[in-house]
Amino acid sequence: MIKTDRILDAKGLACPMPIVRTKKAMKDLEPGQVIEVQATDKGSLADMKAWAKSSGNQYLGSSEEGNVLKHYLRKADESEGKDEVHFPHTLANSELQKQLSRDDVIVLDVREPAEYAFGHIEGAVSIPLGELEERAGELDSEKEIFVICRTGNRSDFAVKQLTEKGFSRVKNAVEGMSQWEGPTEQNNA
Amino acid sequence: MTVKAMTAKEVARKVMDNKPLFILDVRNGDAFADWKIEGGNIQYLNTPYFDLLDGVEEVASELPKDRDILVVCAKEGSSVMVAEMLDEEGVDVAYLEGGMKAWSEHLEPVKVGDLKNGGELYQFVRIGKGCLSYMAISGGEAAIVDATRMTNIFLDFAQEKDAKIKHVFDTHLHADHISGGRSIAEATGATYYLPPADAEEVIFDYAELVNGLEVAIGDARIEIEALYSPGHTIGSTSFIVDDQYLMTGDILFIDSIGRPDLAGLAEDWGGDLRESLYSRYAELADELVVLPAHFMIMDELNEDGSVAKKLGDLFKENHGLNIEDEQEFRDMVTKNLPPQPNAYQDIRKLNMGKITPDEEVQREMEIGPNRCAVR
Numbered sequence: 001m002i003k004t005d006r007i008l009d010a011k012g013l014a015c016p017m018p019i020v021r022t023k024k025a026m027k028d029l030e031p032g033q034v035i036e037v038q039a040t041d042k043g044s045l046a047d048m049k050a051w052a053k054s055s056g057n058q059y060l061g062s063s064e065e066g067n068v069l070k071h072y073l074r075k076a077d078e079s080e081g082k083d084e085v086h087f088p089h090t091l092a093n094s095e096l097q098k099q100l101s102r103d104d105v106i107v108l109d110v111r112e113p114a115e116y117a118f119g120h121i122e123g124a125v126s127i128p129l130g131e132l133e134e135r136a137g138e139l140d141s142e143k144e145i146f147v148i149c150r151t152g153n154r155s156d157f158a159v160k161q162l163t164e165k166g167f168s169r170v171k172n173a174v175e176g177m178s179q180w181e182g183p184t185e186q187n188n189a
Numbered sequence: 190m191t192v193k194a195m196t197a198k199e200v201a202r203k204v205m206d207n208k209p210l211f212i213l214d215v216r217n218g219d220a221f222a223d224w225k226i227e228g229g230n231i232q233y234l235n236t237p238y239f240d241l242l243d244g245v246e247e248v249a250s251e252l253p254k255d256r257d258i259l260v261v262c263a264k265e266g267s268s269v270m271v272a273e274m275l276d277e278e279g280v281d282v283a284y285l286e287g288g289m290k291a292w293s294e295h296l297e298p299v300k301v302g303d304l305k306n307g308g309e310l311y312q313f314v315r316i317g318k319g320c321l322s323y324m325a326i327s328g329g330e331a332a333i334v335d336a337t338r339m340t341n342i343f344l345d346f347a348q349e350k351d352a353k354i355k356h357v358f359d360t361h362l363h364a365d366h367i368s369g370g371r372s373i374a375e376a377t378g379a380t381y382y383l384p385p386a387d388a389e390e391v392i393f394d395y396a397e398l399v400n401g402l403e404v405a406i407g408d409a410r411i412e413i414e415a416l417y418s419p420g421h422t423i424g425s426t427s428f429i430v431d432d433q434y435l436m437t438g439d440i441l442f443i444d445s446i447g448r449p450d451l452a453g454l455a456e457d458w459g460g461d462l463r464e465s466l467y468s469r470y471a472e473l474a475d476e477l478v479v480l481p482a483h484f485m486i487m488d489e490l491n492e493d494g495s496v497a498k499k500l501g502d503l504f505k506e507n508h509g510l511n512i513e514d515e516q517e518f519r520d521m522v523t524k525n526l527p528p529q530p531n532a533y534q535d536i537r538k539l540n541m542g543k544i545t546p547d548e549e550v551q552r553e554m555e556i557g558p559n560r561c562a563v564r
Contacts, residue, residue, distance in 0.1 A: 014264065014266045015238075015262065015263060015264060015266045015267050016238050016239070016242075016262075016266055016267040016270055017266070019238075019239045019242075020242060023239070023242060042553055043263050043264070046217055046219060046220060047217050047237075047239065050217035050218060050219065050237060050239070051217075051237070051239040054237065054239065054240055055239075
């Protein structure tokens with residue numbers, strides 16, 4: 001089960017209705033929120049991807065259960081990818097890749113659970129940005145923490161929060177998963 | 190508000206008659222780029238339906254006023270929606286009934302010619318997918334070659350002609366489309382023939398289609414003779430019908446030749462393909478009319494919509510029959526091949542009887558253009 005903010009039932013609906021309903025449901029979501037769209041129309045897979053691209057939303061992935069397709073989409077956050085990143089300590093993906101073999105580091109992935117489910121760095125810890133305030137205590141402050149999201153924006157907020165909470169060795173993996181070329185693993189079942 | 194529907198048959202007639210048509214294809218860009226309604230006098234605009242949900246004013250201004258406009262989508266639903274929106278803007282349009290699904294399934298029967306001792310030969314042009322099937326009819330009996338999944342069309346056609354289907358052949362185990370051969374044979378009691386070399390893994394009974402096999406239909410004894418011609422598959426077999434026609438299966442097309450890689454053995458079969466084309470076919474009479482199992486581009490259609498050309502002409506004009514250097518030929522048929530057909534491995538399994546998905550799944554498996562040739 002992937003945690004989402006909204007589930008839309010478009011089962012049994014033929015094209016164009018799955019997209020029409022999704023577009024409507026998206027209007028009521030906050031930027032950054034994730035929707036799960038359940039559809040039985042096989043054509044919805046290609047169309048959901050193409051529509052997300054054309055509408056500027058983020059298509060996370062799809063899974064299939066029996067004859068039901070579950071599509072995961074995240075509503076675009078207009079500030080994303082545009083804001084300047086303020087936290088001074090950053091590292092590039094190529095550098096992060098080299099650090100992965102160390103056993104005294106944590107990769108913290110602050111994207112939404114559905115984004116994480118469709119592809120993350122092996123061993124990365126998942127705490128969505130919205131839950132970090134409460135769950136920061138789960139992290140081992142002895143270790144160096146590399147924080148990653150999709151484009152370096154949410155992770156910037158996260159490293160600042162962690163610094164305020166007294167974590168001293170944190171870095172923002174500023175290029176984000178959108179530019180990650182190393183291996184990933186999925187757990188979207 | 191109801192808008193006009195245009196049937197796949199009407200569109201097929203327009204294409205075959207080279208009539209002007211403007212197609213507003215509202216499928217997503219990838220689907221359009223992969224496969225669309227082709228025709229010599231068709232203009233296109235591809236705007237996905239999901240970009241039109243907020244209004245069609247913009248797209249309406251790009252539509253011509255001097256030719257018929259057809260809105261096309263995958264299964265009809267989105268094209269009806271867009272057509273209705275355009276209609277409300279005062280634009281006169283039709284939608285394609287059944288969408289690209291219906292287009293893929295439409296067969297247009299075209300008479301190829303008369304048989305010498307009485308009887309007729311028909312070609313069934315599956316215009317949306319480039320598949321060609323054949324029915325020879327004589328003296329109340331019929332033989333079918335390379336039937337497609339839409340078996341009712343063949344059954345109805347034979348009934349209209351008062352002919353009993355006696356023999357059903359597949360020139361090879363198809364990888365690009367689902368064969369209707371076995372199902373027609375089961376429905377009519379006809380014999381279903383397959384080349385044994387292609388049929389090693391099939392799980393049903395069939396009659397062996399081997400070199401030299403001769404069957405006859407009707408009182409006039411129209412002869413159908415099998416000619417082993419491997420290369421596209423190891424079992425590929427051609428037919429000489431009535432000493433007039435050469436049915437080449439997927440070995441030789443009008444403007445291209447077969448590809449040897451769909452069963453995974455391009456290197457091995459490249460040599461067989463050359464042997465079939467450059468030796469076996471070369472020994473046959475130039476006057477034979479070649480009837481292939483596919484066409485790839487609309488230019489391969491004759492003016493009457495048929496796909497047929499004399500073997501002698503093909504030896505002069507078809508690039509694939511005119512490559513002297515053997516290595517160059519091998520390279521052409523094994524390197525830089527076009528993408529493989531949609532779901533071709535599952536289609537092979539289905540044609541072997543190993544899987545039997547429901548009709549809707551079978552439709553999805555066949556989506557997309559034909560890709561059995563190398564040019």
